[in-house]
Amino acid sequence: MLINKSITDFVDDLASDSPMPGGGGVAALAGALGTGLGLMVCSLTEGKEKFKDAQGAIAKFKQEGMRLKEELLRGIDGDGNSYLGIVNAYKLPKSTETECNSRKQAVQEATKEAARFSLSVGQNCLQVMKFAIDVIQYGNPNAVSESFACGLLAYAGIYSALVTVEINLASIQDQRFVNEILAIDIAVKEEAEVLKEKITGEAANRIVIAK
Ligand SMILES: Nc1nc(=O)c2c([nH]1)NC[C@@H]1CN(c3ccc(C(=O)N[C@@H](CCC(=O)O)C(=O)O)cc3)C=[N+]21
Numbered sequence: 001m002l003i004n005k006s007i008t009d010f011v012d013d014l015a016s017d018s019p020m021p022g023g024g025g026v027a028a029l030a031g032a033l034g035t036g037l038g039l040m041v042c043s044l045t046e047g048k049e050k051f052k053d054a055q056g057a058i059a060k061f062k063q064e065g066m067r068l069k070e071e072l073l074r075g076i077d078g079d080g081n082s083y084l085g086i087v088n089a090y091k092l093p094k095s096t097e098t099e100c101n102s103r104k105q106a107v108q109e110a111t112k113e114a115a116r117f118s119l120s121v122g123q124n125c126l127q128v129m130k131f132a133i134d135v136i137q138y139g140n141p142n143a144v145s146e147s148f149a150c151g152l153l154a155y156a157g158i159y160s161a162l163v164t165v166e167i168n169l170a171s172i173q174d175q176r177f178v179n180e181i182l183a184i185d186i187a188v189k190e191e192a193e194v195l196k197e198k199i200t201g202e203a204a205n206r207i208v209i210a211k
Pocket residue numbers: 017018019020021022023024025079080082083087114115117118164167168
């Protein structure tokens with residue numbers, strides 16, 4: 001499993017020509033790392049008298065963050081496996097016309113599954129950006145830089161997931177499927193842009209460097 005590797009082995013694997021991890025799995029990792037940073041800020045806020053008014057909100061955000069962290073960690077291997085589905089479908093025999101047809105069908109199905117999987121990674125990363133905004137607003141301001149990094153790692157995760165969705169869509173023939181997924185893909189991107197503006201705007205307001 002990819003998630004049990006050391007960071008060094010993971011990055012070396014990534015750098016090699018092995019088919020996983022790919023862009024989709026790294027998207028999930030970026031989202032998980034972002035979530036970890038946001039959760040760190042929750043931990044630095046919890047139980048502190050200074051932040052007593054924020055305790056209820058932080059407890060709620062922490063639960064959501066823990067759910068997203070688990071889901072994104074699962075997505076690192078999950079996405080890689082969904083891509084392996086495509087690789088394996090291409091390896092099916094193609095000597096007869098029947099074999100060719102069923103191989104083609106299997107490649108199409110596996111590619112749809114891979115597109116759906118990376119879309120779900122992108123959607124989870126979008127939730128991490130919302131979690132980041134909550135944590136920016138309610139969390140310990142000493143670590144607000146971590147809250148911003150949480151949101152911006154998730155933003156990178158979204159784009160990494162969505163280009164993966166799109167490269168898969170490019171080889172899918174079922175136009176109805178393509179339209180349906182593309183509509184969600186575009187909506188996620190639009191929402192991510194709004195959230196990114198909000199996050200960078202907050203960062204500019206909250207981290208003021210004397211000149
Ligand atoms: N859910 C999902 N996650 C992905 O990460 C994902 C995906 N879908 N869809 C497609 C892109 C692209 N990507 C590649 C990974 C390895 C090779 C690779 O190793 N290619 C070898 C051949 C691989 C083989 O045939 O074994 C080559 O081009 O020479 C290529 C492309 C992962 N992606």
